[in-house]
Amino acid sequence: MADSPNLPPALSQAGYFLQAIFYAWREVALRWKLRSYNHHEPGPGINVSIDTRSTYGQDDGGSIFDDFPNLQGPSPVGKIVLAYYGCGDALCFMYHVVKPVFDALLSDRIITKVEEVRVEIKLTKKFVFAVSEGAPHGQAAHALYRVETLSGEQYAVDLSGPQYGILDRPVVPWTEYRDGYVEKVLAIVDFGQHFAQTSSMQAHEPTFVMARDMDEAIQHWCESKKLKLGDVLMMGGGREFEHAQAEICHAVSESVREGARKRMAEEADDE
Numbered sequence: 001m002a003d004s005p006n007l008p009p010a011l012s013q014a015g016y017f018l019q020a021i022f023y024a025w026r027e028v029a030l031r032w033k034l035r036s037y038n039h040h041e042p043g044p045g046i047n048v049s050i051d052t053r054s055t056y057g058q059d060d061g062g063s064i065f066d067d068f069p070n071l072q073g074p075s076p077v078g079k080i081v082l083a084y085y086g087c088g089d090a091l092c093f094m095y096h097v098v099k100p101v102f103d104a105l106l107s108d109r110i111i112t113k114v115e116e117v118r119v120e121i122k123l124t125k126k127f128v129f130a131v132s133e134g135a136p137h138g139q140a141a142h143a144l145y146r147v148e149t150l151s152g153e154q155y156a157v158d159l160s161g162p163q164y165g166i167l168d169r170p171v172v173p174w175t176e177y178r179d180g181y182v183e184k185v186l187a188i189v190d191f192g193q194h195f196a197q198t199s200s201m202q203a204h205e206p207t208f209v210m211a212r213d214m215d216e217a218i219q220h221w222c223e224s225k226k227l228k229l230g231d232v233l234m235m236g237g238g239r240e241f242e243h244a245q246a247e248i249c250h251a252v253s254e255s256v257r258e259g260a261r262k263r264m265a266e267e268a269d270d271e
Contacts, residue, residue, distance in 0.1 A: 004173050006153060008110050010233050014101050015157050015170035017232065017245055021097055021214075022090050022159045024249035028256040029210045088143040088194055090159040091116055092204070093211040095195035097218060097229070102147075102191070104230025113148040114191040117156075120184040141186065143194060146174055209263070210256050217255030221248055 090098060105111045121142045145157040156177035158170055166172075166181060178185070198204050222229055225244075232248075235241040 004155075004176075006149075006151070007155065007171060007173075008149060009237065010108070010110050011105060011147065011149070011155065011157075012169075012171050013237055013241070014105060014233055015159070018090070018094070018098060018101060018157075019159045019170045020245055020249055021218075021252060022094060024252045025094070025210070025214045025256060026089060028253045028260075029207070088160075088198070089207075091143050091145070091194035092198040093195075093207055094159075094214070095192060096211075096215045098145075099192075100229040101233065102145075104228070104233055105147075107230075109150050111147045111149055115146045116143065116189050116191055116193055117146045118143045118186040118189075119182045120186055121181055122183045145191070146188070210259065213256045213259035214252050217251040218248060221251050 102111070102114050106114070119142050142158075142160075144159070144161070146154055147157055148154050154174035156172045156174050158166055158172070158177070161170060199208065218229060232241065232244050235244060
């Protein structure tokens with residue numbers, strides 16, 4: 001599906017950019033591979049079996065998306081990419097990545113407001129029931145961003161939408177997103193609220209450790225290029241931007257993978 005004609009190009013590009021980083025981090029952080037899928041009975045949706053890897057010692061170099069359509073295109077019924085169950089990951093663990101990008105958009109008056117929205121997703125035929133090692137965890141609660149442009153238009157920025165079959169694009173006019181995917185709006189809070197709540201929970205510390213690996217990788221890349229992360233959006237949508245995005249995603253993947261290996265080695269030495 002094409003972008004809205006009124007959607008600022010920089011905002012659209014920011015959505016794809018942040019979603020690419022999200023998946024670069026998420027895939028390596030959990031190292032799961034899609035194994036099989038079948039229609040959920042009874043009711044709508046799909047059951048997905050995943051293989052969660054506990055070791056970083058070997059890497060087949062594959063991608064969780066190898067057997068599925070490109071995220072930018074429509075998805076055939078029954079073939080949905082599952083982004084694990086952490087739909088709030090971008091809001092919680094990617095705060096230090098998302099913030100400078102939104103700050104750049106705010107500074108240039110491309111957007112004037114950022115909010116975090118928690119919704120209950122409609123159970124459509126594209127809904128995915130999260131499954132871990134064969135045990136289903138039906139989950140209809142979802143979190144995303146909502147931004148407002150200088151002209152007053154609102155857009156949903158959903159970096160983990162593929163978990164719920166929202167595969168067409170990460171930035172969608174809010175009314176279209178609400179009418180097409182939302183059963184109920186549960187809460188609208190200020191930007192940073194999910195991060196503030198999650199960062200105080202000790203149970204999430206292992207994930208925050210991997211998030212810091214991501215943050216450090218991006219910081220090192222920015223320092224090496226003498227750029228701020230938000231500056232990448234000013235490159236436009238050409239080859240320079242695509243090259244920068246690919247470099248950043250690769251740096252994130254390698255940093256998270258190496259961080260995990262290092263911590264596993266340290267734990268083994270302590271035993």
